[in-house]
Amino acid sequence: MKLRLGYLYPDLMNIYADRGNVDCLRKRCEWRGIALEIERIGLNCGFDPRNVDILFIGGGQDRQQQAASKDLAKRTGSLVREAVDQGAVLLAVCGGYQLMGNRYVAADGSELAGIGLFDAETRHPGSNVPRCIGNVAAEWQDGLLVGFENHGGRTYLGPQSEPLARVVAGVGNNGEDGTEGARSGLAFGTYLHGSLLPKNPHFADFLLQAALQRHHPSVKLEPLDDSEEWAAHRAALAKTGVKSR
Amino acid sequence: MRDRLAIALGKVAGSLTRVLRLGGGTAIPGLTALKLSPGILERLLEAIPQGFVFVTGTNGKTTTAAMLSRILSAAGHEVLNNRTGSNLARGLVSHLIQRTSSLGGLKVQPNSIGVFEVDEAALIAILPHAHPRVLLLTNLFRDQLDRYGEIDSISKEWGRVIHASGKSLHVVLNADDPAVVHAGARGQGDISTYGVQAALDARVPDEWADSASCPLCSAQLHYRGLTFSHLGDYTCPDCGFERPAPGFAATEVDSVGLNPARFTLRRGDSLDRIDLDPPGLFNVYNALAAAAAASALDISAEDVKTGLEGFRPAFGRAERLVVDGVELVFLLVKNPAGANEVLRSLRQDPEPANYLMALNDRAADGEDVSWIWDIDFDGLMAKSIVATGDRAEDLALRLKYAGLSDAESVIVDANSESALSRILRSAGQVKILATYTAMLELRKLLVERGVLDPYWIE
Ligand SMILES: [Zn+2]
Numbered sequence: 021m022k023l024r025l026g027y028l029y030p031d032l033m034n035i036y037a038d039r040g041n042v043d044c045l046r047k048r049c050e051w052r053g054i055a056l057e058i059e060r061i062g063l064n065c066g067f068d069p070r071n072v073d074i075l076f077i078g079g080g081q082d083r084q085q086q087a088a089s090k091d092l093a094k095r096t097g098s099l100v101r102e103a104v105d106q107g108a109v110l111l112a113v114c115g116g117y118q119l120m121g122n123r124y125v126a127a128d129g130s131e132l133a134g135i136g137l138f139d140a141e142t143r144h145p146g147s148n149v150p151r152c153i154g155n156v157a158a159e160w161q162d163g164l165l166v167g168f169e170n171h172g173g174r175t176y177l178g179p180q181s182e183p184l185a186r187v188v189a190g191v192g193n194n195g196e197d198g199t200e201g202a203r204s205g206l207a208f209g210t211y212l213h214g215s216l217l218p219k220n221p222h223f224a225d226f227l228l229q230a231a232l233q234r235h236h237p238s239v240k241l242e243p244l245d246d247s248e249e250w251a252a253h254r255a256a257l258a259k260t261g262v263k264s265r
Numbered sequence: 266m267r268d269r270l271a272i273a274l275g276k277v278a279g280s281l282t283r284v285l286r287l288g289g290g291t292a293i294p295g296l297t298a299l300k301l302s303p304g305i306l307e308r309l310l311e312a313i314p315q316g317f318v319f320v321t322g323t324n325g326k327t328t329t330a331a332m333l334s335r336i337l338s339a340a341g342h343e344v345l346n347n348r349t350g351s352n353l354a355r356g357l358v359s360h361l362i363q364r365t366s367s368l369g370g371l372k373v374q375p376n377s378i379g380v381f382e383v384d385e386a387a388l389i390a391i392l393p394h395a396h397p398r399v400l401l402l403t404n405l406f407r408d409q410l411d412r413y414g415e416i417d418s419i420s421k422e423w424g425r426v427i428h429a430s431g432k433s434l435h436v437v438l439n440a441d442d443p444a445v446v447h448a449g450a451r452g453q454g455d456i457s458t459y460g461v462q463a464a465l466d467a468r469v470p471d472e473w474a475d476s477a478s479c480p481l482c483s484a485q486l487h488y489r490g491l492t493f494s495h496l497g498d499y500t501c502p503d504c505g506f507e508r509p510a511p512g513f514a515a516t517e518v519d520s521v522g523l524n525p526a527r528f529t530l531r532r533g534d535s536l537d538r539i540d541l542d543p544p545g546l547f548n549v550y551n552a553l554a555a556a557a558a559a560s561a562l563d564i565s566a567e568d569v570k571t572g573l574e575g576f577r578p579a580f581g582r583a584e585r586l587v588v589d590g591v592e593l594v595f596l597l598v599k600n601p602a603g604a605n606e607v608l609r610s611l612r613q614d615p616e617p618a619n620y621l622m623a624l625n626d627r628a629a630d631g632e633d634v635s636w637i638w639d640i641d642f643d644g645l646m647a648k649s650i651v652a653t654g655d656r657a658e659d660l661a662l663r664l665k666y667a668g669l670s671d672a673e674s675v676i677v678d679a680n681s682e683s684a685l686s687r688i689l690r691s692a693g694q695v696k697i698l699a700t701y702t703a704m705l706e707l708r709k710l711l712v713e714r715g716v717l718d719p720y721w722i723e
Contacts, residue, residue: 031477031485035407035415037601040638040666047666063485081415087483154632168633215638218662248662248670251677255658259626 021239022055023231026072026103028096028116029080029088030060036170038078038113040215044224045074052242063091069103073231079114079171079213089119089132097135104137107234109227110207113216117201117209118142118173138202138209139180142173155259156190156212158200164188165200165220166256167212175211177202184210189260206230219256221249269369271302275362295358306354307394309361310379312371313345317379318558319388319395322403322445324603325551326352326382328543329403331579332555334380336572340564345379352384354391378562385419392426400427400452401437401558403550405444406494406602407636416444420480423448430454437557439550440511441496447480447506457561459553460511461492461546462531463518481506492546493609494602513557515549522613523583523594530556530569537570543578547606552576581704588716592694597704599630601639604698608641611696617646619691621684622664623654623703630700634659642667649691650675653684654703681706 027042042058049056061067080088092100100120104110112120121140124132127147134140151172158165165185174194177183183193184201192200192211201210208227210216217224225241232239254264275298298305310317320330334344347360366372383391385405392400402423405416427436428451438449440460449456477486477495484503491497500507513532520526523544530537530553541548556569578584581597598604611618626632634656642664650669652660657679664675678684685707688695699707711717 034639036633037635037638040635040663043638043666081417083417083483084478087478168635170633213633214635218638218666219659248658248665252658252662255656 021053021236022057023049023073023228024057024059024071025074025076026059026061026067026108028061028075028077028100029063029084029091030078031062032084032088033078033080033116035079035081035084036114036168036213037215038076038116038213041078041111041113041217042076044215044217045076045228048221048224048228048244051244061096063087064094066095067099069099069106069108072103072108073234074227075100075103075108075110077110077112077116077119079116085115085119085124086132088116089124089134092119092135093133100135101137104205104207107206109231110137111217111227112137112207112209113213114169114171114211117211118171118175120207120209121175121202122178124173137207138204139178140175140202140209141178142175144173147172152191152195152211154190155256156192156200157188157257157260157262158185158190158192158212159188160185160223162226163222164257164262165210165212165216165223166253166260167210167214167216167219168256169211169213171211175202180204184208189262214256218249219252221246221253267302268305268308271298271300271305272362272365272369274298274301275358279359279362292353292355292359294362295355295360298358298362299355304394306358306361306391307396309358309365309371310395312373313377313379314373314375315342315378316398317345317381318399318401318562319381319383319392319397320401320403320554320558321383321385321388322401322439323385323406323408323600325403325547325554327579328548328582329401329551329554329558330380330382332551332573332576333401333558335576336555336559336564336569337378337380337562339572339575340559340568341376343374343377345373345377345381347381352382353387357381357383357391385423389419389422389426392430396430396433398433399435399437399558399561400430401554402439402445402449403554404439404442404496404602406600408600408631417480420444420448424451427452435561437554437561439496439554440509441492441498441550443480443486443495443499443506443508446509450509455561457513457557458509458511459513459550459557460498460508460515461496461518461549461553462511462514462516463528479504479506492550493606496550513553513560515553518546518549520544520546520549520610522610528552532556532560532566535566537566539570539573541573542576544583545606545610547603548578548582580708581699586711586717588689588711588714591689591691594694594696595704596696596698597701598640598698599701601636604640607698608645612644612646614646617648619648619688619693619695620645620650621688621695621697621699621707622650622652622660623681623684623697623699623707624652624656624660625654625700625703625706626656627702629702637663642669645669649688651684651688652677653679653681654700655679682710685710
């Protein structure tokens, strides 16, 4: 059995070691005898949307983010939307999450186009407003998610997207409405890095299970020994001051 | 007059904090003096007879400044330095205040020269008010982004303040770092460059590399050769931006594992074989930087060689200590680029080793520990590993995904004291990889055991 992961802009979008998420998915497949093939999708590469089960995009610096935005606008963005429409799972973190929304509005009013996978808009309030930095805990449908956030932009969801989780500690999307991340169908966006998936094995397996759905609907992922994962999860949670449950 | 008062009160504030044990004694005098007399840093610096050098960048500041100081001492200068952790304006002022007389004048000799390391973000505020003879730019890596902001914005701001410094500033820069070249090339005065010219594989930068895209047009840079992270011989396929030929080059580099690094220093037609004491390519870069800066100060090639070869590693930079028959090797890790370079050296050692790894997440370490996922632990040969520190569990999890917990036993012990006792029971050598505050903590424990001198300078 195998799964195929499309890793968008690995050379540009990895500012907070987001590649740890890809490593995590690969290992969790490997431990179960599933091969996870990784296709690196760089600028001007494009990819076959029928050929990916999971897409991943991390965060970048402003300049890298602009390059990615330009490339998405050319062709790759529509391929990403097509892949998700056909049942691929997508995880977008931080800057990648912002690019999957409708637009990013910089402090000076200039706009960076998103691909509209999420009904979301990110606005940067200006460098005189502090960045959102720190440990985060957020209540997701199947338990708490823990991670670290570091973003200047504030994201506001429109009616077509629901939040991924509710902030318990930290800022999340904007610090105003208590939402964290976004979800549209099988596409998930979040500000949590950390890396996110190793410390949240329940979320990692949820994504893998969803990715298996299309071609292997009867396969149920075997449980793994996640004692180290949960120890790190609890340690990160303790940092936020939120009690384990 | 205002300065004299500021200095006097700064000193009083400093002794009060010491007497009352309020801590933070290094910053208080400077903070007080700067409040009372904002221009005091500029005036204190101007009073150094032979001028001064600023050393800035993410990695290598401390070692480079120490190597340069060693060279300048070899050339007969008295060298003024700033101590660890005081590379912000207030720390510099605190340091200089200690050297003032009761009348507020700087007590220095006619041949005194300053070598000061300056925090890469703080440089932007300090440079417009200071006039160093030489500004030495080492590199720009991702480091504690939760504190600093991004590499691009620092590089841009550096360029702005360097340009504004005018023709009298001699910029010495690392030609192998595109972000540094982009900033330093805006200097209006002399520019010296250094880089590693050894035969290198043309490789694609690792995924964790920080700045492998062109600072002018954002295209992916092509590398004819890479040393590590995004450092190397690069060229932009789109706009032609490329690495300038280094004026000071290291050729025939011989650096294996934790053995002392050796290289040939080439400037123009002159060649010098340099035998360093510290290991690693990183230290070859540091030595090149120090040599280029020394030459900018008209120091002879002979003094450069003497100074570099007489240099011994500072705190945590592959420093060794034997405790109860166990040899400890201290390896400070602060960011992915530095850690990966350390691990590259460690992988070259064929003997599996015992490791004590300590990860803290305090302000001086960076509160965000996600960077450990950019460290390549894969292929490390370990007999045993003890993971400790504030984020011991994160570290253990990282090691699990690197495949290290499969073959070797990883023990998690968040308490650094018992973690240290545990690892001291191993036979042979123990390699200690620790973040800044974790390293301080381990050293404090060794001081308490009476095996380490309590007084040290980074
Ligand atoms: Zn270019």
